[in-house]
Amino acid sequence: MFLRLRKYKSNSTTNRWLSTGTLAALTVLPLASNAQAPVRFAVKALDPGLSERWPEPGYFLIKRNRSTTEQTVTLNFSGTAQPKVDFNSSHDRTATFAIGQSEVLIKITPLVDSFNESQETITLYVPQARSQVTITLNDRSSAPDQTETTRFLTQSAFGADLLTLQEVQNRGFEGWMNNQFTRPKGYLQPLIINLRNSGQPIYHTATKMVLWDQVMRPNTSQPDPLRQRVAYSLLQIFVISQQVDALSLNSEGVAHYYDRLLDGAFGNFKDLIRDVTLHPCMGVYLSHRGNRKGDPSINRFPDENFARELMQLFTIGLYQLNQDGSRVLDGNGNPIPTYTNSDITEYARIFTGYQFGGPQNNSFYWAGENYIHPMKLWDREHDLNPKRLLDGSWTPQRTFNPNATDTGAAAHADLELALDSLFNHPNVGPFIGHLLIQRLVTSNPSPAYISRVAGAFNNNGQGVRGDMKAVIKAILLDEEARSYFATTSATSGKKREPYLTLFNLAKAFDARPPSGNWESATYLYNWMLQEPFDSPSVFNFYLPAYRPPGPMIQQGLTGPEFQIMTAVTTSGLANLNYKFIHNYLATWGADPQNQIKLDVSTFLPLAVDEDILVHRLADRLLDRRLSPSSSRIIRQAVGQIPTTGATWQRDRINMALYLLTSTPDFQIQK
Amino acid sequence: MSKYQLTRRDFMGQACCAAVSSTALANTLLNLVMTGAASAESARDAQDYKAIVCLFLPGGNDSFNLLVPRGQTEYGEYQAVRQDLALSQGDLLALNPLNNPGQSLGLHPGVPELHQLFNQGKMAMLANVGSLTRPTTKQMVQQGVGLPYGLYSHSDQQEQWQTSIPDTRAGHGWAGRIADLLIESNDPSPVSMNISIAGNNLLMLGQSVVPYTVNSSGALALQGYKDGSPFSSIRTQAVDSLLAEEYNNVLDSTFATKTKRALEAFDAYSSATAVPLPSGVTFPNTGLGNQLRQVARTIAGRDVLGVKRQIFYIAWGGWDFHDNVLNNMSTMLPVVSQAVKAFYDATVAMGLAENVTLFTASDFGRTLTSNAQGSDHGWGGNQFVVGGAVKGQRIFGQYPSLVLGGADDAGRGNMIPTTSVDQYAAELALWMGVSPSTLSYVLPNITRFYNPTSGSAPLGFLV
Numbered sequence A: 001m002f003l004r005l006r007k008y009k010s011n012s013t014t015n016r017w018l019s020t021g022t023l024a025a026l027t028v029l030p031l032a033s034n035a036q037a038p039v040r041f042a043v044k045a046l047d048p049g050l051s052e053r054w055p056e057p058g059y060f061l062i063k064r065n066r067s068t069t070e071q072t073v074t075l076n077f078s079g080t081a082q083p084k085v086d087f088n089s090s091h092d093r094t095a096t097f098a099i100g101q102s103e104v105l106i107k108i109t110p111l112v113d114s115f116n117e118s119q120e121t122i123t124l125y126v127p128q129a130r131s132q133v134t135i136t137l138n139d140r141s142s143a144p145d146q147t148e149t150t151r152f153l154t155q156s157a158f159g160a161d162l163l164t165l166q167e168v169q170n171r172g173f174e175g176w177m178n179n180q181f182t183r184p185k186g187y188l189q190p191l192i193i194n195l196r197n198s199g200q201p202i203y204h205t206a207t208k209m210v211l212w213d214q215v216m217r218p219n220t221s222q223p224d225p226l227r228q229r230v231a232y233s234l235l236q237i238f239v240i241s242q243q244v245d246a247l248s249l250n251s252e253g254v255a256h257y258y259d260r261l262l263d264g265a266f267g268n269f270k271d272l273i274r275d276v277t278l279h280p281c282m283g284v285y286l287s288h289r290g291n292r293k294g295d296p297s298i299n300r301f302p303d304e305n306f307a308r309e310l311m312q313l314f315t316i317g318l319y320q321l322n323q324d325g326s327r328v329l330d331g332n333g334n335p336i337p338t339y340t341n342s343d344i345t346e347y348a349r350i351f352t353g354y355q356f357g358g359p360q361n362n363s364f365y366w367a368g369e370n371y372i373h374p375m376k377l378w379d380r381e382h383d384l385n386p387k388r389l390l391d392g393s394w395t396p397q398r399t400f401n402p403n404a405t406d407t408g409a410a411a412h413a414d415l416e417l418a419l420d421s422l423f424n425h426p427n428v429g430p431f432i433g434h435l436l437i438q439r440l441v442t443s444n445p446s447p448a449y450i451s452r453v454a455g456a457f458n459n460n461g462q463g464v465r466g467d468m469k470a471v472i473k474a475i476l477l478d479e480e481a482r483s484y485f486a487t488t489s490a491t492s493g494k495k496r497e498p499y500l501t502l503f504n505l506a507k508a509f510d511a512r513p514p515s516g517n518w519e520s521a522t523y524l525y526n527w528m529l530q531e532p533f534d535s536p537s538v539f540n541f542y543l544p545a546y547r548p549p550g551p552m553i554q555q556g557l558t559g560p561e562f563q564i565m566t567a568v569t570t571s572g573l574a575n576l577n578y579k580f581i582h583n584y585l586a587t588w589g590a591d592p593q594n595q596i597k598l599d600v601s602t603f604l605p606l607a608v609d610e611d612i613l614v615h616r617l618a619d620r621l622l623d624r625r626l627s628p629s630s631s632r633i634i635r636q637a638v639g640q641i642p643t644t645g646a647t648w649q650r651d652r653i654n655m656a657l658y659l660l661t662s663t664p665d666f667q668i669q670k
Numbered sequence B: 001m002s003k004y005q006l007t008r009r010d011f012m013g014q015a016c017c018a019a020v021s022s023t024a025l026a027n028t029l030l031n032l033v034m035t036g037a038a039s040a041e042s043a044r045d046a047q048d049y050k051a052i053v054c055l056f057l058p059g060g061n062d063s064f065n066l067l068v069p070r071g072q073t074e075y076g077e078y079q080a081v082r083q084d085l086a087l088s089q090g091d092l093l094a095l096n097p098l099n100n101p102g103q104s105l106g107l108h109p110g111v112p113e114l115h116q117l118f119n120q121g122k123m124a125m126l127a128n129v130g131s132l133t134r135p136t137t138k139q140m141v142q143q144g145v146g147l148p149y150g151l152y153s154h155s156d157q158q159e160q161w162q163t164s165i166p167d168t169r170a171g172h173g174w175a176g177r178i179a180d181l182l183i184e185s186n187d188p189s190p191v192s193m194n195i196s197i198a199g200n201n202l203l204m205l206g207q208s209v210v211p212y213t214v215n216s217s218g219a220l221a222l223q224g225y226k227d228g229s230p231f232s233s234i235r236t237q238a239v240d241s242l243l244a245e246e247y248n249n250v251l252d253s254t255f256a257t258k259t260k261r262a263l264e265a266f267d268a269y270s271s272a273t274a275v276p277l278p279s280g281v282t283f284p285n286t287g288l289g290n291q292l293r294q295v296a297r298t299i300a301g302r303d304v305l306g307v308k309r310q311i312f313y314i315a316w317g318g319w320d321f322h323d324n325v326l327n328n329m330s331t332m333l334p335v336v337s338q339a340v341k342a343f344y345d346a347t348v349a350m351g352l353a354e355n356v357t358l359f360t361a362s363d364f365g366r367t368l369t370s371n372a373q374g375s376d377h378g379w380g381g382n383q384f385v386v387g388g389a390v391k392g393q394r395i396f397g398q399y400p401s402l403v404l405g406g407a408d409d410a411g412r413g414n415m416i417p418t419t420s421v422d423q424y425a426a427e428l429a430l431w432m433g434v435s436p437s438t439l440s441y442v443l444p445n446i447t448r449f450y451n452p453t454s455g456s457a458p459l460g461f462l463v
Helices: A002-013 A023-035 A144-157 A162-171 A175-180 A189-197 A206-215 A224-233 A253-263 A270-279 A280-285 A305-315 A341-349 A409-423 A428-440 A449-459 A467-475 A498-508 A560-564 A567-582 A601-606 A611-622 A630-638 A648-662 B002-015 B022-034 B072-086 B112-119 B138-143 B156-164 B175-185 B232-246 B250-272 B286-300 B327-349 B421-432 B436-440
Strands: A041-045 A049-051 A057-062 A072-073 A077-078 A087-089 A094-097 A103-110 A120-126 A132-139 B052-057 B067-069 B106-108 B125-129 B194-196 B307-313 B358-362 B379-387 B394-396
Touching: A041 A120, A041 A132, A049 A103, A057 A132, A077 A560, A094 A132, A103 A630, A144 A162, A144 A467, A144 A611, A162 A175, A162 B125, A175 A224, A175 A467, A175 B022, A175 B286, A189 A206, A189 A253, A206 A224, A206 A253, A206 B067, A224 A253, A224 A428, A224 A467, A224 B138, A253 A270, A253 A280, A253 A467, A253 B138, A270 A280, A270 A305, A270 A409, A270 A467, A305 A341, A305 A409, A305 A428, A341 A428, A428 A449, A428 B106, A449 A467, A467 B327, A498 A567, A498 A611, A498 A648, A567 A648, A567 B250, A601 A648, A630 A648, A630 B232, A648 B232, B022 B125, B022 B379, B052 B327, B052 B421, B067 B112, B106 B112, B112 B125, B112 B327, B112 B379, B125 B421, B156 B358, B175 B307, B175 B394, B175 B421, B175 B436, B232 B250, B286 B307, B286 B327, B421 B436
Parallel strands: A049 A132, B052 B307, B052 B358, B125 B394, B194 B307
Antiparallel strands: A041 A057, A057 A103, A072 A094, A077 A120, A087 A103, A120 A132, B067 B106, B125 B379, B358 B379
């Protein structure tokens, strides 16, 4: 006490020389006084559950409440896990805080071994903090942990809700997929009919509303997220778009088309391309509906649109491929085209005689619009002459008896030959496999990965070609998709599709409108240049070979989703996430009962500790553990929000979530 | 099939000799910069301002129904090939050009404003332009020699209009490469010389220049960032810190860099485009009108941005009318005509009519023959250029014979282009200030069509 008084006097004297005067001296006192109170330390486990099967490092955090001096604290590790055998630690016996440093992260890296072990523990006691915390370490044989499972569901579904997360942990990845294969299909068309029957006018928005309905179906109602995610991805390959007026006005037909992609997701690829070819929405979109055989006398030729895109985009692509996706080169080292313009002309002749179907349509020439039934084929408008197929063979000369019933038998027979010629082309496995890998797992798969997936396309193990279940399994269960070490390379991962950020947030925090009406999840295209069923062209929202400027272009890396990351959508998507997190998703004028809000109620009690809050939110949302730098920045920001006022818990959660969605940790899937 | 492969191999082999690979171009740019050649041609000394505006009509505009034969003989040929797609002869807006294009031509009746600009000498037409690897004859087409890859394909032909390198895939476009050379003309700024109001595209992307993208109402602010909203300063600091981190993974760092660049550019662009347009300037409230208004606003902010050279990209419409092409074009061409006229008037009001040139591009022209509902993907097409620097009331390039099976027909009335995208782009590049000696950096194939040291213009449509 005496000492303190003397110090006060001394300071006050010194400060007389300064113009700041007494006030400055008074403010110095409490600081000088505090310097003698003991510094308080705290120790926390930011990542309390680590795993040998997903050996991503996790962190202990040691904090101190003042950082004016250099200090060293003692680390006492205990628990059943052995250092340097079961895990590595960035620090052994001590950790030192430099001047100005308020926290130290202790990095714990699981070491993978082949022993079967029960769950082990790593306990860290810091005497200066007078407290200890424990990180558990699961064996390689254990069920996948939350991070690994969330990552799997980010690839194979639309993100992880808690119940599905647990279900996947219980069933295992392959077991869950096998079970998904048996689930009833979550068709969209019946939901559109329900909407209409409930008196809702059906606009182009209806397709998005029913898609959200299916995607957000709770785990308890036997949903089929794997099938939905594959169909959602197939829609980005077999593109139709409601930016075309005719389809904009026919949401039921477009939903019915999507339902065929749901069929094809776990079916055979040959059936899938037949369904796509015959669907009236595709017939309208790529204009083979109404396509007539040529008549050279009046310079009329078959429409080539569908024939071209069927080859270029839906089956074989532009250049001959090896099984690993690399281009076959000719003697001069140049790629070899898969088809020529004259091939397109030949195939265009095959897709002639196509017209709206349905029971009421009995003439090629007087057909009413029908966007549900497969198109009807008419031999009277089909080109019956031989057509050369890609392998050089010819379709037979067909005949048609104008006095008999026109069953379209010749056109159907030609269709089967044409589809077979493409389906059996060696390009399909690597071409479609690569596209689906890019949609689900990574932008830049290794040739070996593509080759394994193409192998599964070529033969599902039982001699069947084109089995999509085998392809999907090969993509999602491949070591390159599943191994932690595959994610650590500097070129791994993909940019999260902007639209999927919404589904991922909604799944993680169970966002749904009280009314069950999803109209608020519509009109989203302009925020991000992406919305299902609204691609700007048959080339989808982005090209599979798009290379963003900068180091990725220099390294020859593709990043399709970067193509729609413009200065406008950078702000647009962030602003939409801001709105979703802070308020709700709502279209203009939406009924409050239709607003879509995140449910973060279980996180409110965590808000008092920003370190724990940020990491538990990250666990729900991210497909990897939060990186140390993002963690530090976000924890510091959240910690600056005072724990006072009516809404501080929610304010802290909002800040944490918004910043989490702004990190590469979230925006780039690994 | 095998014959095609042989001939294709043949031409690919020849193409290897041209400096078309990315690496070769990068090295060329490096050399130009190191020797000072690139900066020597910069317009920093020039006090003038110049901008070109690319109006892209995606999907393939059926432009032989924009610039149409009108004389008795040629209209007869036109009608014979187009059948149900032919416009009425009496409806065409007559053109009386100052030069002699060899045919009597007219414009689609839906473009009276463009017709007026033509007659005032502020617009010129370019006949039958398309992507070519070299001057191409019908015989070469029949033999499959020296043709662009992916003819008749949207994505490929859009790409080739934008790269002007139709014998290989290039990762950048000719407007981007113009900007690579002219970048020293402008003050350093986070806002690129190249500004797209219609999303990312190849045309605007250079080796070093990356386009800036806005939408037709301007740049979009990041909510909660530097805006005084609750906790804005905390959030702003955290966002800036996240973006300033070093990221080992190249996708992580690409995301961070792109975001950072967008935020810096927002500040610069927003303050620059706060400058009001001259009173009396109005634009039609259409998608295209709004895009062009944003171009005008950006040009009005040129001094704040500190720029002497700018390139803009706008795109409007889907022109892929395999169906109902006549009705669709008569709805859409007036939108183009009115918006372009409004834009020209705006440049006059800003005193910049002679400094700004608008030009059109599209994937391809379309088959002259009908598929009974519309037209299919073609090749050569007609374009127009508008501005005070344009040698207007003229028709440049050779208007082809529309006779089916004639010398210019690749089949189905697909016109073999008589002018290449290279020539078209070269005229614009030279006008912008690219020197003849570095033109082949912008257009690696240009010498196959034009001798840059000849002293004459590639086509002559700009003064």
